[in-house]
Amino acid sequence: MSNIIKIFDTTLRDGEQSPGASMNTEEKIQIALQLQKLGVDIIEAGFAAASPGDFDAIARISEMITHSTVCSLARSLEKDIKAAGEAVARAKMRRIHTFIATSQIHMQYKLKMTPDQVIKKAVEAVQYAKTFCDDIEFSCEDAGRSDVSFMKEVLDAVIQAGATTLNIPDTVGYRLPNEMGAIIKSLYEFVGDRAIISVHNHNDLGLAVANSLACIENGARQVECTINGLGERAGNAALEEIVMILKTRKDHFSQFDTNINIKEIYPTSKLVSSITGLEPQPNKAIVGKNAFSHESGIHQDGVLKHTQTYEIMNAKDIGLDKNSIVLGKHSGRHAFKDKLKSLGYDLKDEDINEAFERFKIVADQKKEMFDDDIRALVAEEITKIPQVFELITLQLSDCSPGGVPSAAVTIRHEGIDITDAAIGNGTMDAVFKVIDRVCKVSGELKDYKVDAVTQGKDAMARVLVKVVFDESKPAIMGHGLSVDTMLATAKAYIGALNSYMSMRDGLRNINAKANSI
Numbered sequence: 290m291s292n293i294i295k296i297f298d299t300t301l302r303d304g305e306q307s308p309g310a311s312m313n314t315e316e317k318i319q320i321a322l323q324l325q326k327l328g329v330d331i332i333e334a335g336f337a338a339a340s341p342g343d344f345d346a347i348a349r350i351s352e353m354i355t356h357s358t359v360c361s362l363a364r365s366l367e368k369d370i371k372a373a374g375e376a377v378a379r380a381k382m383r384r385i386h387t388f389i390a391t392s393q394i395h396m397q398y399k400l401k402m403t404p405d406q407v408i409k410k411a412v413e414a415v416q417y418a419k420t421f422c423d424d425i426e427f428s429c430e431d432a433g434r435s436d437v438s439f440m441k442e443v444l445d446a447v448i449q450a451g452a453t454t455l456n457i458p459d460t461v462g463y464r465l466p467n468e469m470g471a472i473i474k475s476l477y478e479f480v481g482d483r484a485i486i487s488v489h490n491h492n493d494l495g496l497a498v499a500n501s502l503a504c505i506e507n508g509a510r511q512v513e514c515t516i517n518g519l520g521e522r523a524g525n526a527a528l529e530e531i532v533m534i535l536k537t538r539k540d541h542f543s544q545f546d547t548n549i550n551i552k553e554i555y556p557t558s559k560l561v562s563s564i565t566g567l568e569p570q571p572n573k574a575i576v577g578k579n580a581f582s583h584e585s586g587i588h589q590d591g592v593l594k595h596t597q598t599y600e601i602m603n604a605k606d607i608g609l610d611k612n613s614i615v616l617g618k619h620s621g622r623h624a625f626k627d628k629l630k631s632l633g634y635d636l637k638d639e640d641i642n643e644a645f646e647r648f649k650i651v652a653d654q655k656k657e658m659f660d661d662d663i664r665a666l667v668a669e670e671i672t673k674i675p676q677v678f679e680l681i682t683l684q685l686s687d688c689s690p691g692g693v694p695s696a697a698v699t700i701r702h703e704g705i706d707i708t709d710a711a712i713g714n715g716t717m718d719a720v721f722k723v724i725d726r727v728c729k730v731s732g733e734l735k736d737y738k739v740d741a742v743t744q745g746k747d748a749m750a751r752v753l754v755k756v757v758f759d760e761s762k763p764a765i766m767g768h769g770l771s772v773d774t775m776l777a778t779a780k781a782y783i784g785a786l787n788s789y790m791s792m793r794d795g796l797r798n799i800n801a802k803a804n805s806i
């Protein structure tokens with residue numbers, strides 16, 4: 290049996306189920322390209338049947354990814370499997386991942402099916418999926434609380450139907466490492482080399498990574514995980530933690546390896562957090578802001594004398610260079626290009642030029658441009674969606690106590706500049722009101738978050754908004770970046786509006802295409 294542990298990344302599917310982590314198609318494509326660079330074996334790009342937008346994102350990712358397998362999730366339903374099969378059809382390497390619950394509680398209350406009906410449905414699903422591609426993954430949902438003997442019956446049947454990977458999710462994150470290890474051992478001994486055993490652990494009790502490692506030691510050769518541990522509720526097992534544990538504790542896990550290029554861990558984490566607006570907690574292992582910083586004098590002294598006194602990993606190994614050169618307003622295009630290269634970006638000349646123009650504007654207002662500032666700028670550049678509305682100017686007045694806060698904007702739409710002004714209960718309210726008026730929408734702000742990208746009083750503000758523009762549709766996220774918080778706010782709001790417009794137009798195109806078939 291191979292000792293390469295396949296890394297199955299589900300940031301774009303289970304990760305997207307994190308509250309507030311929804312992404313637009315352009316953002317998903319950028320993350321998928323970065324996951325490919327990171328070296329993940331399988332990218333679960335979404336759940337094709339969930340919405341036309343999800344379908345479109347998976348289809349576009351399938352066309353662009355050449356070195357990782359692209360996968361879509363599907364319930365054990367014909368319509369889901371058909372959508373999944375069609376969405377990944379153009380991928381060089383493609384997989385359909387179908388699932389049905391096998392625990393008593395799910396079968397009885399959710400599915401209202403008998404165990405025999407569940408087996409029949411699972412087999413039909415795999416057989417049908419097989420008509421679209423060879424690589425089929427089957428999951429026993431809520432495996433952590435399923436009867437192991439029953440799972441053996443299900444797995445035996447789906448292997449015969451053609452499943453090549455068998456996934457054992459601890460859907461509700463209930464199991465302890467020794468328990469998950471024992472389940473996998475028993476299933477691995479039963480399945481042998483007829484299929485690959487995969488695991489998918491949720492983090493409800495903070496054990497997702499520990500459980501994944503116990504599963505690897507007991508025969509699992511695929512682990513499902515997400516960047517920064519994003520995912521439903523308390524999240525999924527964190528990719529960066531599993532990979533770095535296998536590497537750092539090579540003495541213990543001597544026979545196991547992954548195909549992950551660990552230098553891409555930090556850039557991938559940063560891309561995901563800047564796109565989703567969900568920053569890992571500062572003390573998060575591997576990628577948290579404090580993971581490699583030493584606060585106490587004793588530790589600092591020790592690290593200066595010998596790094597390994599208090600460090601078991603090297604920050605540079607994961608692509609985080611704390612001593613890298615800081616750029617500023619005098620830095621030229623050449624230094625900027627070199628910096629992009631050292632941060633792992635491989636941009637087209639026109640994108641570099643645009644990013645450089647934006648860099649110059651920000652560098653004029655900000656003394657030092659740290660690596661994270663550059664990453665934030667580039668992330669904004671490469672995930673830019675079509676600018677149906679473009680903010681040209683923003684002017685604010687009177688936020689003094691007792692004054693009447695007002696905002697004036699010029700917004701470009703279809704080549705025409707429209708200028709207007711509005712008053713509000715506060716400056717931010719005035720900004721939203723005037724944008725609504727000019728763009729003829731009425732957005733409802735559901736969430737607002739602001740954080741500083743790096744340190745210093747002149748730090749760039751990164752604003753994240755969640756806005757509902759149509760009550761029958763979910764909230765849309767938008768991001769804005771600027772040294773001025775109100776400007777970042779206006780950009781974020783217009784970004785959300787542009788996302789809404791492009792999703793609406795994208796759906797119209799998909800529907801028009803479907804009607805013309």
Ligand code: KIV
Nearest residue numbers: 388428430431458460
């Ligand atoms: O947690 C879970 O059970 C899942 C399955 C769909 C694999 O996400």
Ligand code: ZN
Nearest residue numbers: 303460489521
């Ligand atoms: Zn899950």
